[in-house]
Amino acid sequence: MSAFVGKYADELIKNAKYIATPGKGILAADESTGTIGKRLSSINVENMESNRQVLRELLFTSPNALSHLSGVILFEETLYQKTSDGKPFVEVLQENSVLPGIKVDKGTVDIAGTNGETTTQGFDSLGTRCQQYYKAGARFAKWRAVLKIGPNEPSELSIQQNAQGLARYAIICQESGLVPIVEPEVLTDGNHDIGKCAAVTETLLAAVYKALNDHHVLLEGTLLKPNMVAPGSDSPKVAPEVIAELTVRALRRTVPAAVPGIVFLSGGQSEEEATLNLNAMNKLEVLKPWTLSFSFGRALQQSTLKTWAGKKENVAAAQSAFLARCKANSDATLGKYAGGSADGLASESLYVKGYKY
């Protein structure tokens, strides 16, 4: 057969389509314990479960913020956490029509014989884990594959390994009722120009969709989370319109129309950059058979984090900052963002060389 149609097929299609609702997007709040530790230490907050719970409660209970979101990706710990008055986070999300998602990969490992290229692990008992997450209320999953641009990178081996890994993860998710977000991230690190990024992105996405087809993945029940096509971090910047044109061209050349939505990662972009680029894509007058939205982590939370600074008295202001970014990105999915929610914090680059999370 071509596409596997199991007992969850209709639900997968419905949920994928819902996540791709114009005007909505995803908050990526799935930072692992180690990674969230870095965020908390940047605002001098101790990395304890209670602080991690407080931060996520701040985000999920921001008045009106959830109306701009169709999904939130969670780390496993957070899937089972509650608000301070005892309400499971999953219920907070569900009551506000936000689908809970779950990060299921177990990080990257180096591929021997390459120049620091990686593959992603997490297959062991993945089916069983997905079933447990489904029971706990998760309805979509995320798995991050990472590739880099260099003189000899990405290598054919790295492309094949990561594409195959994404496809195996995707079919296992679909067997267990979770919509797989397929995330093949090409890092921005480097001094390459935007043309190189475009070529690599197209080659990678072509390999990914061939692998998904080989593994019988039902495309209508998936989402794509790619990098935007942009110059390397050490290269001169270009206008959002250029990023939009090359990104959409790359997607038109590789992503089948059966995929309902594309939810971009923000990489090292500042909050404002990410929003302006997404907005430019949605204003572009060219045929786009999938919705273009966001799945932002840092680019939704950065100024919120700084405003909070771990202090209870800052919570309302921090929630205000969070709502502003949610609304800005919601507008960007409709091509209606007019700029201006960018105070100093929102324009801060979030680029970290060799980013591991």
Added chain:
Amino acid sequence: MSAFCGKYQDELIANAAYIGTPGKGILAADESTGTIGKRLASINVENVESNRQALRELLFCTPGALECLSGVILFEETLYQKTASGKPFVDVLKEGGVLPGIKVDKGTVELAGTNGETTTQGLDGLAQRCQQYYSAGARFAKWRAVLKIGPNEPSQLAINENANGLARYAIICQENGLVPIVEPEILVDGSHDIDRCADVTERVLAACYKALNDHHVLLEGTLLKPNMVTPGSDAKKVTPEVIAKYTVRALQRTTPAAVPAIVFLSGGQSEEEATLNLNAMNKLKGKKPWSLSFSFGRALQQSTLKTWAGKEENVKKAQSAFLSRCKANSEATLGTYKGDAAKGEGVSESLHVKDYKY
């Protein structure tokens, strides 16, 4: 680089987009000498050059027909032929707003160790031949890859070989200014159901687009000529709406939006069946980022041929039949065909020939 951008890039993109103009499609008149011989024999006409010329002149000079067409695929001999009054066919087409195309493959050969599966030859000297054809006025090309459905077919070998062949042909065409029509035909022969055809079509198309990407083909300067997704010739028929749904879904799952147009082959379908199926696809609601049109051979010419029967006194009537099919298919590309062309002689006659070789 991902896509090769040579000196013909803009022209390829413009020509591919033009061929996909809504309301227009392609006449596949590229029957090789052997194949056209079979057609002529079926109406008791001798297979000599003058008769081959007379038939093509009948078609290309049908008043009003060229308006329904954006391209005509020619066999090499025809590319250099003229009308009876000495005007090159290529000029007739160009003046009628129709791009001349050229069949460049050299037929199929069997793959050893398979159960009668084939690959297509024609890569030797292809670049030089494309340059010559471009000089002669051709602006697009066609190469037919053939796969079949069976208990163990299509094999991975057949899929890989044919996909790779199509990709090599495509990039060579683009280097030389010809828009490549990519044709991975899955034969209708067999007793399989429509689901099986859908699965195979999706697998084959996924392999084709991976190969095209590997070979740096500029998708915006190509066209796809696939089979429609249907039950096998020995299986129960289904309605045009079902064929439309399965076909469009298969394309949504595999064919990138960068491809401007999809021009279906008619396989063994009758003239009327092919038109009704195309019409149903264009009426279907759903995401179709490419235009859906026709590249029909038999399904445009069958009743015309029968009406002509090789006789000069039948030419006008034959041209009338041809115009009628052209208009019907033009409407079908817009989803507005009402079925009123179904009265021609032979329009509902199946054109299926088992294990068709041409």
